[in-house]
Amino acid sequence: MIEQISVNLHIQNQQSMNRELIVYNTLTRKKEKFEPINPPFVGMYVCGPTVYSDIHLGNCRTFISFDLIYRYLLHSGYKMRYVRNITDAGHLEGDRDEGEDKFAKKAKLEQLEPMEIVQKYTLGFHEIMSTFNTLHPSIEPTATGHISEQIEMIKKILNNGYAYEADGTVYFDVEKYIKLYPYGQLTNRKLEELLEGTRELSGQDEKKGRLDFALWIKAKPETLMKWPSPWGWGFPGWHIECSAMSTKYLGETFDIHGGGMDLQATHHTNEIAQSQASSNVSPVKYWMHTNMLTVNGVRMSKTAGNGFLPNELFTGSHPLLERGYSPMVVRFFMLQAHYRSTLDFSNEALQASEKGLKKLMQGIETLNKIKPASESSANIKKLSDDCYDAMNDDFNSPIVISNLFEAVRIINSANDGKEKLTKQDIESLKKLFNDFAFDILGLRDDSTDLSNNSIDGLMELILSLRANAKSNKDFATSDKIRDELAKLGISVKDTKEGASWNKE
Numbered sequence: 140m141i142e143q144i145s146v147n148l149h150i151q152n153q154q155s156m157n158r159e160l161i162v163y164n165t166l167t168r169k170k171e172k173f174e175p176i177n178p179p180f181v182g183m184y185v186c187g188p189t190v191y192s193d194i195h196l197g198n199c200r201t202f203i204s205f206d207l208i209y210r211y212l213l214h215s216g217y218k219m220r221y222v223r224n225i226t227d228a229g230h231l232e233g234d235r236d237e238g239e240d241k242f243a244k245k246a247k248l249e250q251l252e253p254m255e256i257v258q259k260y261t262l263g264f265h266e267i268m269s270t271f272n273t274l275h276p277s278i279e280p281t282a283t284g285h286i287s288e289q290i291e292m293i294k295k296i297l298n299n300g301y302a303y304e305a306d307g308t309v310y311f312d313v314e315k316y317i318k319l320y321p322y323g324q325l326t327n328r329k330l331e332e333l334l335e336g337t338r339e340l341s342g343q344d345e346k347k348g349r350l351d352f353a354l355w356i357k358a359k360p361e362t363l364m365k366w367p368s369p370w371g372w373g374f375p376g377w378h379i380e381c382s383a384m385s386t387k388y389l390g391e392t393f394d395i396h397g398g399g400m401d402l403q404a405t406h407h408t409n410e411i412a413q414s415q416a417s418s419n420v421s422p423v424k425y426w427m428h429t430n431m432l433t434v435n436g437v438r439m440s441k442t443a444g445n446g447f448l449p450n451e452l453f454t455g456s457h458p459l460l461e462r463g464y465s466p467m468v469v470r471f472f473m474l475q476a477h478y479r480s481t482l483d484f485s486n487e488a489l490q491a492s493e494k495g496l497k498k499l500m501q502g503i504e505t506l507n508k509i510k511p512a513s514e515s516s517a518n519i520k521k522l523s524d525d526c527y528d529a530m531n532d533d534f535n536s537p538i539v540i541s542n543l544f545e546a547v548r549i550i551n552s553a554n555d556g557k558e559k560l561t562k563q564d565i566e567s568l569k570k571l572f573n574d575f576a577f578d579i580l581g582l583r584d585d586s587t588d589l590s591n592n593s594i595d596g597l598m599e600l601i602l603s604l605r606a607n608a609k610s611n612k613d614f615a616t617s618d619k620i621r622d623e624l625a626k627l628g629i630s631v632k633d634t635k636e637g638a639s640w641n642k643e
């Protein structure tokens with residue numbers, strides 16, 4: 140049966156399947172041959188956003204990187220189930236079960252229900268993701284929708300002796316776990332290194348060990364989001380949701396788990412521990428992590444004041460930006476770096492990407508005008524092979540892009556009469572761009588004219604800016620946007636689900 144299926148796969152996409160796909164596995168710190176547990180099926184779980192504020196650009200890079208990976212695996216003929224969760228409960232400000240609940244804090248600040256916060260930022264997240272032309276995951280489960288699964292998993296961990304309850308809160312017993320399992324495996328850290336950055340326990344602490352983390356947290360009288368459990372009213376810890384939901388939809392062991400590099404040390408390390416402690420299996424075959432963003436060489440962060448939001452990048456409304464850049468330019472810019480390298484934002488680099496994307500799209504246009512020659516002076520097959528080799532080498536998008544630029548050079552030379560392309564060459568080049576520029580890199584031509592897509596994107600952007608103005612009670616701006624759009628023949632209607640627009 141499996142043999143039969145792999146033969147079909149081979150036929151579906153000979154070029155990509157002929158070669159071995161190699162992926163870098165954070166768990167082993169090696170590049171490994173990609174062999175799904177149950178081919179042709181591939182299960183992939185990516186930690187999604189915590190929807191209590193606007194999505195930041197670092198997260199966008201993670202989701203765009205996994206979109207590239209998802210698109211390539213689909214292109215290669217795998218039957219994908221891509222799960223990306225929405226964290227809508229249980230995320231405290233500190234990653235170590237300390238501080239205020241992120242949703243409750245924001246709800247108080249904006250005078251909204253926590254679920255209104257969740258709804259608002261989930262919609263905002265989806266809008267940004269579609270502006271970047273990312274494909275939807277197969278399932279997008281929420282933490283609040285899977286409380287009973289999380290409680291069941293905690294019960295299993297308790298029954299297996301790797302957790303303990305203290306006054307309505309359940310902690311994972313890392314000190315006990317570490318005696319049997321390599322807890323610091325994902326970041327290759329020893330116990331002493333893991334203990335760095337944790338605080339000494341005082342007599343007041345419920346925790347037995349400094350590394351122990353909460354699986355279930357007792358509700359305080361003022362806690363808004365809480366659920367009944369065998370340990371009383373409370374809410375789940377942050378890490379348990381991903382273990383419970385990935386197990387539910389992908390099984391106890393699945394192929395790929397991804398996320399930002401910042402999740403390795405705590406969140407993903409704890410996910411592995413939870414799965415081992417409840418089912419005695421290592422949950423993931425290939426752990427994959429995306430690297431950080433920097434701005435002019437400095438790590439991007441809110442505290443450094445250099446963390447711009449996607450909308451600020453599109454409009455240029457951040458002091459560090461000379462002007463705005465379209466979502467496709469930003470996507471292209473991100474794909475010009477390998478997902479495991481840091482990526483540095485600067486005005487010069489963004490402008491270079493803008494020029495590059497324009498050149499690429501113009502090359503595709505020029506291709507339609509070329510008159511076929513009877514003989515060929517170019518090796519298009521090699522270009523295509525090189526693109527597949529690059530993708531098969533741990534999804535090396537920058538090398539793919541450099542090959543696409545080489546294709547553009549050939550096209551422009553042929554247009555100037557310096558190279559010869561046969562009808563077959565021209566068809567192969569069209570296929571090359573369709574496969575790699577559009578299907579795999581997920582680019583869209585939004586540069587030359589205002590296509591419906593870009594008008595949609597533009598309107599989405601304008602309406603989100605108007606929604607921001609409204610939520611800041613800046614009604615003068617929100618009314619001005621509505622009135623100016625009306626003058627252009629575009630009517631805006633406010634509904635419960637947000638604003639919609641129509642061209643009259």
Ligand SMILES: [Zn+2]
Pocket residue numbers: 185186187381406
């Ligand atoms: Zn997660």
